[in-house]
Amino acid sequence: MRSTTLPLLLDAVGDTPVVRLRNLTTAHEAELIVKLEGANPGGSLKDRPASHIIRHAERTGALRPGGTIIESSSGNFGIALAMYGASLGYRVIAVVDPKLTATNRALLQAYGAEIVVVDEQDDSGSYHKTRISLANRMHDEIAGSFRPDQCFNPLNSDAHLHSTAAELLDQAGPELSAVVCTVSTGGHLGGIARSVKRRAPHVRVIGVDVEGSTVFGGLAHAYLTPGMGLSWTPVNLDDLSLVDEVYKVTDDDAYRACRTLARTEGILAGVSTGAALTVALAAAMRTRAGRRVAVLASDRGERYLATAFNDEWLRANALTTECTVTGLRARAGRLAPHSTDPARDCANYLPELAEQLGSPTARATAEVSR
Numbered sequence: 001m002r003s004t005t006l007p008l009l010l011d012a013v014g015d016t017p018v019v020r021l022r023n024l025t026t027a028h029e030a031e032l033i034v035k036l037e038g039a040n041p042g043g044s045l046k047d048r049p050a051s052h053i054i055r056h057a058e059r060t061g062a063l064r065p066g067g068t069i070i071e072s073s074s075g076n077f078g079i080a081l082a083m084y085g086a087s088l089g090y091r092v093i094a095v096v097d098p099k100l101t102a103t104n105r106a107l108l109q110a111y112g113a114e115i116v117v118v119d120e121q122d123d124s125g126s127y128h129k130t131r132i133s134l135a136n137r138m139h140d141e142i143a144g145s146f147r148p149d150q151c152f153n154p155l156n157s158d159a160h161l162h163s164t165a166a167e168l169l170d171q172a173g174p175e176l177s178a179v180v181c182t183v184s185t186g187g188h189l190g191g192i193a194r195s196v197k198r199r200a201p202h203v204r205v206i207g208v209d210v211e212g213s214t215v216f217g218g219l220a221h222a223y224l225t226p227g228m229g230l231s232w233t234p235v236n237l238d239d240l241s242l243v244d245e246v247y248k249v250t251d252d253d254a255y256r257a258c259r260t261l262a263r264t265e266g267i268l269a270g271v272s273t274g275a276a277l278t279v280a281l282a283a284a285m286r287t288r289a290g291r292r293v294a295v296l297a298s299d300r301g302e303r304y305l306a307t308a309f310n311d312e313w314l315r316a317n318a319l320t321t322e323c324t325v326t327g328l329r330a331r332a333g334r335l336a337p338h339s340t341d342p343a344r345d346c347a348n349y350l351p352e353l354a355e356q357l358g359s360p361t362a363r364a365t366a367e368v369s370r
């Protein structure tokens with residue numbers, strides 16, 4: 001037997017499976033297909049930008065042996081960095097907020113990451129801006145530290161352009177008619193939109209935000225769905241003309257759909273997958289048989305056993321426990337787009353923000369252009 005060189009953990013990212021669903025659509029509608037990003041080693045799609053950004057930082061010398069990685073993340077990106085930090089010998093500090101779940105805290109700690117909690121809300125009522133500015137201040141103070149800066153670093157969408165999108169287009173084949181992605185940093189929607197419009201411009205790109213977040217404008221208020229939302233349009237979504245339609249879904253729709261996916265298709269994924277699935281089902285119901293609508297299952301559902309998959313927790317948070325196919329199809333059938341021309345209707349860029357928060361990526365760009 002010939003011996004082969006096996007990949008390091010950092011290189012074992014991607015090539016995730018795509019499966020077709022059996023029970024949510026009828027024979028007269030498009031097929032729903034799901035890319036299972038939970039199959040990445042850290043359990044989510046965030047392994048891709050984490051691995052890409054770390055590799056780039058090692059190549060450019062921004063991250064040196066024994067260095068410290070500091071990032072604002074209460075979820076999957078922090079967990080991916082903690083995993084790679086453990087493997088590569090970096091100290092990892094995750095700047096989180098009080099919404100951090102007990103499971104994510106335990107996962108970060110399992111990989112040996114340090115946790116710093118921000119408790120001050122920003123002007124939008126969320127914690128993104130206070131978290132990011134604290135991470136930037138810590139980066140200034142800690143020698144040998146590196147900031148992946150997922151909200152402002154274009155390498156985030158670059159990772160998805162070169163891996164997630166390329167894989168999905170090959171796996172979905174010529175029947176692909178639409179791709180549905182949720183949004184927070186805009187990393188995967190931005191990268192996938194760019195790749196799809198280059199390689200298969202007839203494929204519709206659909207973005208999904210949660211009610212209460214203002215990535216695509218609208219009214220800001222508190223929401224529960226983890227992993228989604230931001231209070232501005234991120235730079236990784238710098239060309240909204242590549243996105244054909246955007247939707248806003250409620251917390252209740254997102255939680256119910258992720259539970260329905262588990263019970264009727266046997267796919268245990270997180271709440272953002274439920275949000276994307278509701279919109280993808282609406283698209284599939286409008287599209288003829290023989291075509292395909294793709295959706296990403298962004299992470300594994302085990303992370304949500306104490307929340308989305310716990311009836312008591314749902315009731316305590318005024319969320320519905322019902323999760324049937326009929327209910328999901330009825331809700332999908334009633335969905336209306338927030339916009340069918342997001343570049344015209346929804347841009348909510350805050351061009352000064354990166355510099356105001358002290359983003360190292362913005363600082364480096366300003367220095368180059370000076």
Ligand SMILES: Cc1ncc(COP(=O)(O)O)c(C=O)c1O
Pocket residue numbers: 044046075076077182183184185186187188189226227228270272273298299
């Ligand atoms: C589970 C989950 N879904 C969706 C997203 C949104 O992805 P992006 O940051 O690429 O917009 C995230 C981001 O953290 C996530 O963790």
